Amino acid sequence: MEGVTVGLKNSEFEDVFSTMTNGNGEYFLEAKPEYYPFMYAVKEYGENFLEYWRHDISLTDDIVINARIDKLELYGLHCFKIRGAYPALTIYFRPMSLTKYKVGEEDIAPDLSPAMIQVSVNGRRVAVFLLNKVEEFAGDRNM
Numbered sequence: 001m002e003g004v005t006v007g008l009k010n011s012e013f014e015d016v017f018s019t020m021t022n023g024n025g026e027y028f029l030e031a032k033p034e035y036y037p038f039m040y041a042v043k044e045y046g047e048n049f050l051e052y053w054r055h056d057i058s059l060t061d062d063i064v065i066n067a068r069i070d071k072l073e074l075y076g077l078h079c080f081k082i083r084g085a086y087p088a089l090t091i092y093f094r095p096m097s098l099t100k101y102k103v104g105e106e107d108i109a110p111d112l113s114p115a116m117i118q119v120s121v122n123g124r125r126v127a128v129f130l131l132n133k134v135e136e137f138a139g140d141r142n143m
Contacts, residue, residue, distance in 0.1 A: 001021060001025045001043065001069070002021055002022065002023045002024075002025060003020060003021060003043055004020065004021040004025070004027070004041050004042065004043040004067075004069065005018060005019075005020055005040075005041070005042050005043065006018065006019055006020070006021065006027045006029055006039075006040070006041045006067060007019070007029075007039070007040055008029065008031055008036040008038065008039050008057070009036065009037065009038035009039075009040070010036065010037065010038075011037050013038065016031070016036070017029055017030070017031040031059055032059070033059045033060055033061075034058075034059060035056075035057070035058050035059075036057045036058075036059065037055060037056060037057075038053065038054075038055060039053070039054040039055075039057055039065065039067075040052060040053050040054075041067035041068075041069055042069065043069060046098070046101070048071075048098075049069045049070060049071065049098065050069060050070070050071065050072065050073035050096060050098050051069060051073055052067040052068060052069050052073070053073075053075070054067070071097065071098040071099055072095060072096065072097055072098070072110060073095070073096045073098075074093045074094070074095055074096075075093070075094040075095075075096055076092065076093060076094045077091070077092070077093045078091070078092045078093070079091045079092075080092075088129065089121070091119065092134075094109070094136075095109050095110050095112065096108050096109065096110075097109065097110040109133070112131060113131065114128040114129075114130070114131045115128075117131065
């Protein structure tokens with residue numbers, strides 16, 4: 001996609017490096033080799049697309065990141081083991097749908113089933129055993 005802003009932010013959430021994609025949707029971002037807590041890609045946010053975010057990038061060598069934006073966004077993606085529980089990974093994420101947001105729905109999460117979610121660990125696809133929807137609250141609003 002052409003004209004997408006791609007950037008790196010520091011721990012104060014300030015832009016430190018940014019660029020735009022070309023007509024082929026490609027970008028080249030030259031940055032100092034260090035740790036960057038945030039990377040983003042955005043164009044026409046909330047109108048036609050949502051954002052792409054990536055966290056905890058340690059630049060020591062050249063890397064390729066194929067960022068994509070569309071009408072869905074995963075926010076707050078975390079993977080962890082629960083101590084003392086069944087030996088499995090728990091993945092917490094907040095999916096958001098621009099389509100649901102634009103028509104004014106309060107719950108902007110897309111309707112998902114385990115079969116719709118693909119997970120790979122060390123390059124090997126693994127099964128999703130259970131999908132739980134977590135109801136969130138922000139002040140006096142359910143999310």
